[in-house]
Amino acid sequence: MLILKWLLALPVAAFIFFNAYVYGNIITYRAVAPRQTAFMDMRMSQFAGEGRNVALDYRWVPYADISTNLKKALIASEDAKFAEHSGFDWSGIKNAMKRNEKSGKVQAGGSTISQQLAKNLFLNDSRSYIRKAEEAAITAMMEAVTDKDRIFELYLNVIEWDYGVFGAEAAAQKFYRKSAVSLSKQQAATLAARVPAPLFYADNPKSKRLRNKTNIILRRMGSAELPESGI
Template sequence: MKKTKQLLTALLRLFSLKWWKKNWQRIAIRFFFAVFVFLLLFRFVPIPFSSYMIQQQVGHWLQGDFHYRVTSTWVSLEKISPYMQLAVIAAEDQKFPSHYGFDFTAIQKAFKYNEKSTRKIRGASTISQQTAKNLMLWHGQSWLRKGLEVPATMLLELGWSKKRILEVYLNIAEFGDGIFGVEAASRFYFNKPAKNLTQSEAALLAAVLPNPIIYKVKKPSAWVRKKQQWIVKQMRNLGINYLKQLD
């Protein structure tokens, strides 16, 4: 009984606003240190899983879905088609080689759009931000997650090269229900390794990235096909040599 009371007291303290106000500096320092150590540790070695993969797997288990399985196969950037590398940059973050984690022009445009629009919210997350979120945080609209995403992205940009960020992004991004990473996606959808993806196939995979559960690679909607065509056009405008800027 005494242990139960102690546990309840500890939980109440954890969720107490007063406690957070009193200890936020200590929590922030520990968070930064943990992120720094994590990024240092995985600066070069393959990353076996991401926080979002864990979130998805555990979430399905808690819902009683024991058939769901996260599928992921790590490959180095050299074993990923240059078309695929260019496709995600063209689709998600064309300033990726030059920015320092944040595209402030895109953020400003998204803010103005969302102020006026009552429809779909437009995002402005860079590849670096998405990598930080998928790797170390969780999905969902919350100020806490957004607040943690900023320093995590900054540390990511400071500690890793652009090539490493892109490599990790392509290995942990979700391309379908339980399908994580471009190697697993390429083998599942096209029965080939990621290094052999064509321009059209790469653009199709990149087209579903905003929401790979709603947008399908196997049965692409008219919107997905239109997005695929737009990505191909952007890829041609940028040119394959655009990837040299990552060096």
């Protein structure tokens, strides 16, 4: 009986410990840049396991040193309601659940920028309702204690754009040989179009889907609403 109690208690203890660890890091990230994220660790381990010789290119830059064009392009592409919601786009989640029910598995997530950041910082790329629940808990904690513009700054600096390429500065240098602050509207829209499937587009750089999505983002950028910046 004692052993059974311990077996039941261990998952609860692990859950509490992990979330305490996450909360402590969220507080730290309000002022300090992440050294590396859980998603970066997962990806680099994946590449090594596949025998790929991929170097990590992750360069932190301040929010002001990232083009407004790229900020608007990502809002237009990934989360049009980012400036106004509290971490969750409930209509998007509802639509995603309907698509998942039709397919019989977790495919669409309806993830906001905040949820994507929660995954990148602390989780992995697995698809399950348990992982989505943990992602939601982390998102709620982050939105409760972190300014919106800081969440966006973190997101811009850690998202994946190519094999080993993470963050706006590394992406701008990789694709355009320029700093992130100097990106044009066309360049920013093309980068934003890569975000949902960066490795696919790395392998298929002439994809018609990439061109089509870039054009859609360009049309939407004018109405993209950025969070008020206190940075």
